[in-house]
Amino acid sequence: xxxxxxxxxxxxxxxxxxxxxxxxxxxxxxxxxxxxxxxxxxxxxxxxxxxxxxxxxxxxxxxxxxxxxxxxxxxxxxxxxxxxxxxxxxxxxxxxxxxxxxxxxxxxxxxxxxxxxxxxxxxxxxxxxxxxxxxxxxxxxxxxxxxxxxxxxxxxxxxxxxxxxxxxxxxxxxxxxxxxxxxxxxxxxxxxxxxxxxxxxxxxxxxxxxxxxxxxxxxxxxxxxxxxxxxxxxxxxxxxxxxxxxxxxxxxxxxxxxxxxxxxxxxxxxxxxxxxxxxxxxxxxxxxxxxxxxxxxxxxxxxxxxxxxxxxxxxxxxxxxxxxxxxxxxxxxxxxxxxxxxxxxxxxxxxxxxxxxxxxxxxxxxxxxxxxxxxxxxxxxxxxxxxxxxxxxxxxxxxxxxxxxx
Amino acid sequence: xxxxxxxxxxxxxxxxxxxxxxxxxxxxxxxxxxxxxxxxxxxxxxxxxxxxxxxxxxxxxxxxxxxxxxxxxxxxxxxxxxxxxxxxxxxxxxxxxxxxxxxxxxxxxxxxxxxxxxxxxxxxxxxxxxxxxxxxxxxxxxxx
Numbered sequence: 001x002x003x004x005x006x007x008x009x010x011x012x013x014x015x016x017x018x019x020x021x022x023x024x025x026x027x028x029x030x031x032x033x034x035x036x037x038x039x040x041x042x043x044x045x046x047x048x049x050x051x052x053x054x055x056x057x058x059x060x061x062x063x064x065x066x067x068x069x070x071x072x073x074x075x076x077x078x079x080x081x082x083x084x085x086x087x088x089x090x091x092x093x094x095x096x097x098x099x100x101x102x103x104x105x106x107x108x109x110x111x112x113x114x115x116x117x118x119x120x121x122x123x124x125x126x127x128x129x130x131x132x133x134x135x136x137x138x139x140x141x142x143x144x145x146x147x148x149x150x151x152x153x154x155x156x157x158x159x160x161x162x163x164x165x166x167x168x169x170x171x172x173x174x175x176x177x178x179x180x181x182x183x184x185x186x187x188x189x190x191x192x193x194x195x196x197x198x199x200x201x202x203x204x205x206x207x208x209x210x211x212x213x214x215x216x217x218x219x220x221x222x223x224x225x226x227x228x229x230x231x232x233x234x235x236x237x238x239x240x241x242x243x244x245x246x247x248x249x250x251x252x253x254x255x256x257x258x259x260x261x262x263x264x265x266x267x268x269x270x271x272x273x274x275x276x277x278x279x280x281x282x283x284x285x286x287x288x289x290x291x292x293x294x295x296x297x298x299x300x301x302x303x304x305x306x307x308x309x310x311x312x313x314x315x316x317x318x319x320x321x322x323x324x325x326x327x328x329x330x331x332x333x334x335x336x337x338x339x340x341x342x343x344x345x346x347x348x349x350x351x352x353x354x355x356x357x358x359x360x361x362x363x364x365x366x367x368x369x370x371x372x373x374x375x376x377x378x379x380x381x382x383x384x385x386x387x388x389x390x391x392x393x394x395x396x397x398x399x400x401x402x403x404x405x406x
Numbered sequence: 407x408x409x410x411x412x413x414x415x416x417x418x419x420x421x422x423x424x425x426x427x428x429x430x431x432x433x434x435x436x437x438x439x440x441x442x443x444x445x446x447x448x449x450x451x452x453x454x455x456x457x458x459x460x461x462x463x464x465x466x467x468x469x470x471x472x473x474x475x476x477x478x479x480x481x482x483x484x485x486x487x488x489x490x491x492x493x494x495x496x497x498x499x500x501x502x503x504x505x506x507x508x509x510x511x512x513x514x515x516x517x518x519x520x521x522x523x524x525x526x527x528x529x530x531x532x533x534x535x536x537x538x539x540x541x542x543x544x545x546x547x548x549x550x
Binding site for chain 1: 482484485486490491
């Protein structure tokens with residue numbers, strides 16, 4: 001056991017925790033003022049829902065003793081046996097509980113990311129049911145496949161340092177399924193869906209950037225050089241992406257925007273996530289610069305395709321995460337991390353193929369499972385609020401309160 | 407944006423109260439008091455206010471409003487998606503004054519609020535039936 005590592009992972013857990021309220025602000029500012037609370041709530045209350053789920057069965061399903069590479073057993077139900085001693089498999093220098101709570105924060109933010117796709121129109125009851133089912137049937141297996149000892153994607157040799165596939169691709173693609181199933185908001189195409197409070201969104205983006213240091217550097221599970229590398233490349237990618245996003249806007253629409261800077265920063269963070277433990281600073285620069293091109297293009301394409309992913313979860317997390325996972329296959333180097341692998345540019349094209357397969361599996365699995373879960377939730381409680389409730393706004397119709405009273 | 411409520415004075419119908427003295431006095435009031443409603447560009451408010459104060463206007467009501475005239479709105483772009491925003495923010499000034507001051511006030515507002523570009527706003531002049539100072543009960547010109 002190492003006290004420095006333990007302190008670092010606990011602090012990183014707290015940083016990752018802060019990302020979820022940060023995400024709430026990021027999304028809340030982009031909603032209209034009649035839906036600000038419901039949008040904040042759909043992120044914030046996941047701290048409650050998933051923590052309970054994680055303690056009871058989530059952690060055990062994701063990281064418990066392996067069954068055929070598919071799922072962890074329920075041996076650790078209620079955190080039985082997850083104690084103050086280090087685990088044999090996860091973070092050998094920190095208490096098992098520290099690893100568990102660090103992973104808990106990841107499990108929390110992932111379903112919160114999806115909520116941006118169905119913001120402003122989903123029933124709160126349907127949202128809660130969906131979140132529990134999604135965490136259990138999509139997140140837990142996927143986390144096991146990629147990070148669990150014996151998980152089959154991990155064994156395949158795919159690299160995912162801090163959750164590009166598990167967190168960002170899975171949430172981004174599930175967001176696509178959700179946007180398709182729940183349908184567009186009332187007035188889509190005729191009403192202007194203008195963000196009601198961009199200062200809130202920029203504050204949220206700032207908190208996400210800050211918390212992301214825990215997300216990526218903390219994934220080293222030790223206070224060492226690899227953590228420092230992850231910290232630095234995370235910062236570089238985010239900074240570069242914020243810059244490249246506003247340059248693209250400037251060229252394409254004539255003005256650089258604040259929302260663009262915030263979106264770019266988050267896209268950069270998403271893209272570097274899987275790569276942060278395997279690539280160096282210059283690779284981070286390229287990953288950050290290009291992610292904005294991909295995400296900006298994807299968001300423009302959204303309006304052509306006509307689906308209503310309200311807050312662009314697909315465009316930023318789905319596409320940004322996919323780019324990040326593939327970029328890991330290009331830029332990974334064993335000079336950065338000897339436990340990793342070399343990518344295409346370091347003489348190993350095989351890694352790119354492995355990364356591609358991991359991405360494809362995540363896309364297909366998350367998309368199909370989310371479709372099924374949403375159909376089931378729709379049958380049980382109904383997904384959408386009534387037209388009248390949507391007009392009045394979800395704050396008053398779902399929560400009996402309003403964000404602003406003048 | 408606060409919705410502005412116009413307080414409409416309920417004018418009693420003439421055929422019912424044609425003998426009513428108070429009503430006739432009010433009709434006389436219409437000729438001697440006017441309300442000026444000016445919709446102007448928000449950044450011109452200070453100049454107009456200072457000008458009117460120097461002219462001897464003792465009070466005014468100002469409201470943030472939104473609307474459009476020939477200027478129409480402007481475009482806003484969020485993540486590449488373009489929206490036409492039709493309602494442009496303006497400021498509405500309401501001042502009640504002696505009818506004799508009206509031509510001077512109009513000239514002043516026109517001078518101070520004008521930029522020469524489309525969207526400078528409009529001035530409306532409306533007859534005022536009666537003014538009552540709530541504290542003292544004074545009416546008519548004394549109450550302005």
